[in-house]
Amino acid sequence: MYLLLLCFGVLAGVTTVLFGFGGGFVVVPLLYAVLLGVYGADSEMGRAAMHIAVATSTCVMIFGAGMASWRHHQAGTLPWRQVRPLLAYVAVGAIPGAIAALMLSGSWIRWAFIVYLGLTILDSLLRSGFTQSHRSEMRAMAQPAAAAAGLSIGAIAAFLGVGGSVMTVPLMRRRGASMTAATAAANPLSLPMAIAGTATYALMAWNTASLGAWHLGFIDLRACAVLVLGSWLGIHMASRWIGKIPDGLHAKVYIALLCGVLLAMLLS
Numbered sequence: 001m002y003l004l005l006l007c008f009g010v011l012a013g014v015t016t017v018l019f020g021f022g023g024g025f026v027v028v029p030l031l032y033a034v035l036l037g038v039y040g041a042d043s044e045m046g047r048a049a050m051h052i053a054v055a056t057s058t059c060v061m062i063f064g065a066g067m068a069s070w071r072h073h074q075a076g077t078l079p080w081r082q083v084r085p086l087l088a089y090v091a092v093g094a095i096p097g098a099i100a101a102l103m104l105s106g107s108w109i110r111w112a113f114i115v116y117l118g119l120t121i122l123d124s125l126l127r128s129g130f131t132q133s134h135r136s137e138m139r140a141m142a143q144p145a146a147a148a149a150g151l152s153i154g155a156i157a158a159f160l161g162v163g164g165s166v167m168t169v170p171l172m173r174r175r176g177a178s179m180t181a182a183t184a185a186a187n188p189l190s191l192p193m194a195i196a197g198t199a200t201y202a203l204m205a206w207n208t209a210s211l212g213a214w215h216l217g218f219i220d221l222r223a224c225a226v227l228v229l230g231s232w233l234g235i236h237m238a239s240r241w242i243g244k245i246p247d248g249l250h251a252k253v254y255i256a257l258l259c260g261v262l263l264a265m266l267l268s
Helices: 002-019 024-039 049-075 080-103 106-126 143-160 165-174 179-204 221-241 247-267
Strands: none
Touching (some): 002 049, 002 179, 024 106, 024 143, 049 179, 080 143, 106 143, 106 247
C-alpha cells in the first residue's frame, strides 16, 4: 500500500510543479480506491474513505504547493502581481468549503468531484483560446473580481480536496496567461486553501477515534507522510521542465490529465 502511495506521490509532485494540480487530482482518487480496497466499503474506514482522501490530499498540498511555488519563484515564472490579490480571499473561502464537505456524505463529494471535473474539461475544450498558444501580457483583475474569484477558488478547492488549478488555470488563460504562468500561479493559490482547509478538517473531526491513532481528524498521517516524500521527489525531478514545454502542447496535456482523473473516479 505505502509503496503504491510513494509512486503516486511522485506523480503528484510532477503534476503539481508542471500543471499546478496541487496533487489532489492524483491523491484523492488513489487514496479513495486504496481505502475501499483495503478496508471494504462497509467498514468504518470505507464509509469515511472520501472524507479521508479529501482531507489527506489537502494536507499533502501544503507541502507540495509550497515546494512547487518555491521552484517556480526560483525560475522566475510566478506572476506575483496577479497572485497576491487573491491569496487572502482563497484562504477565507477554504473554511466554508471544508465545513460543507464534512457535512455531506462521501458519495455526494465523489459525485461533486466528478461533475466539476466534467464541467472543467468541457469549458477548456469548448471555450475558444484555451489550447492555443498565448504570448500576451496577463491582464490584472479588479478588486471585486479578485474577491469573487478568490472566495470561489478557496471554497471549491477545499470542498473537493484539490488544488486551485481547475479554476485558476482556465481563469488565467482567459486573461492572456501562458500555460507556464497559469500553472505556476495555481501553486501559491493552493497554499492558503490547503492550510485553512487542513486546519478545518483536523479541528472539525478531531475526536474521530474510530479511524485509529494515526489520524488527525480525517487526515491519515502515515499516508500523508509517504505522499509528501513522493511529491518532493517528483517536484525535484520535474523542475527541470519548467517553462520548456510548448504552450499549446502544455494545454492539451493538461486537459488529457483531467480526462484521465475523471475516468479513474468514474471507475472507482
